[in-house]
Amino acid sequence: MTRSAPLDRDIVAVRRFNRFYTREVGVLRKTFLGTPWSLGEMRVLFEIAQNDVTATDIAHMLDLDIAYLSRLLSRLEKQKLITRKPSIKDRRQYHLGLTASGLAALDLANERQRAQTAATLRCLSVTERKQLTAAMATIEKLLDAKSNQVT
Amino acid sequence: MTRSAPLDRDIVAVRRFNRFYTREVGVLRKTFLGTPWSLGEMRVLFEIAQNDVTATDIAHMLDLDIAYLSRLLSRLEKQKLITRKPSIKDRRQYHLGLTASGLAALDLANERQRAQTAATLRCLSVTERKQLTAAMATIEKLLDAKSNQVT
DNA sequence: GCTTATAGTTGACTTTGTCAAGCATAAAGA
DNA sequence: TCTTTATGCTTGACAAAGTCAACTATAAGC
Numbered sequence: 212m213t214r215s216a217p218l219d220r221d222i223v224a225v226r227r228f229n230r231f232y233t234r235e236v237g238v239l240r241k242t243f244l245g246t247p248w249s250l251g252e253m254r255v256l257f258e259i260a261q262n263d264v265t266a267t268d269i270a271h272m273l274d275l276d277i278a279y280l281s282r283l284l285s286r287l288e289k290q291k292l293i294t295r296k297p298s299i300k301d302r303r304q305y306h307l308g309l310t311a312s313g314l315a316a317l318d319l320a321n322e323r324q325r326a327q328t329a330a331t332l333r334c335l336s337v338t339e340r341k342q343l344t345a346a347m348a349t350i351e352k353l354l355d356a357k358s359n360q361v362t
Numbered sequence: 363m364t365r366s367a368p369l370d371r372d373i374v375a376v377r378r379f380n381r382f383y384t385r386e387v388g389v390l391r392k393t394f395l396g397t398p399w400s401l402g403e404m405r406v407l408f409e410i411a412q413n414d415v416t417a418t419d420i421a422h423m424l425d426l427d428i429a430y431l432s433r434l435l436s437r438l439e440k441q442k443l444i445t446r447k448p449s450i451k452d453r454r455q456y457h458l459g460l461t462a463s464g465l466a467a468l469d470l471a472n473e474r475q476r477a478q479t480a481a482t483l484r485c486l487s488v489t490e491r492k493q494l495t496a497a498m499a500t501i502e503k504l505l506d507a508k509s510n511q512v513t
Numbered sequence: 514g515c516t517t518a519t520a521g522t523t524g525a526c527t528t529t530g531t532c533a534a535g536c537a538t539a540a541a542g543a
Numbered sequence: 544t545c546t547t548t549a550t551g552c553t554t555g556a557c558a559a560a561g562t563c564a565a566c567t568a569t570a571a572g573c
């Protein structure tokens with residue numbers, strides 16, 4: 212298999228960045244930024260906050276196993292972070308909603324994440340921040356266009 | 363708490379990129395690109411391939427719990443991917459090494475990752491690829507400088 | 514009404530990950 | 544040399560994450 216040298220170099224560069232960035236972002240792996248909740252719980256709370264969703268909706272959006280999600284939701288309900296109201300239209304479904312505690316948990320996580328990002332950015336000058344966000348926009352644009360082509 | 367509007371915009375931009383990129387990279391979460399091994403197993407195999415390492419070395423490099431690692435290594439040994447030779451100098455230690463199968467597994471993962479990256483890049487023009495890698499280099503440079511300041 | 518599809522639960526299981534206790538060996542100090 | 548302490552690794556016990564198959568209840572198509 213013959214490879215073009217410049218493409219090879221680019222592949223190496225991209226893989227290098229992937230490793231770098233997963234390490235960079237990976238801080239929030241275990242407990243979510245010092246909150247008592249995990250990243251998974253947070254993502255589920257976030258989806259529930261968006262709109263009127265069911266378990267199946269969330270499973271699709273977050274690519275979670277429905278069985279795992281069912282137990283996760285039970286736990287969240289036991290912790291009084293969410294409510295499950297049986298649907299009237301379809302009695303197999305439950306409409307999920309946040310409680311006040313659930314909303315507060317989400318707000319806390321949001322603020323923690325904001326603060327962490329802010330701490331990072333404060334070490335940069337205005338010019339550097341502009342460079343950073345421009346570079347991020349460039350990557351998003353190029354990779355998004357790519358995945359549209361693939362799909 | 364008063365916030366500068368430009369900083370606020372940058373924070374939003376960075377968090378947006380974080381979500382974007384974790385989604386982008388997140389494909390390799392469960393099984394590693396269709397190989398029968400997990401990301402964790404691959405990372406361990408990768409470290410073992412580097413040089414003459416012990417369990418403690420790997421635990422430090424990958425920030426893994428030594429107990430978890432011990433079991434993971436047992437599993438890899440049972441699968442004939444690695445060897446554990448007792449050290450002569452220090453009889454508490456084991457020198458870890460890859461078997462032929464282990465090396466093959468690593469090669470396969472490597473090639474899969476390469477192929478995936480290549481597929482992404484092939485959708486871009488040479489100019490776009492240059493823009494992409496330049497943007498990645500910019501981000502690495504800015505964020506690495508940042509974390510050096512913090513530390 | 515019968516069949517099939519869908520929403521969700523439950524049981525059984527593996528993997529990931531953490532913590533504490535324990536064993537053997539090595540290193541340091543008396 | 545003998546004791547103490549530190550180190551490398553294993554094991555037990557546990558919780559959370561995640562998968563798969565079986566199951567119940569309801570909905571929808573024919």
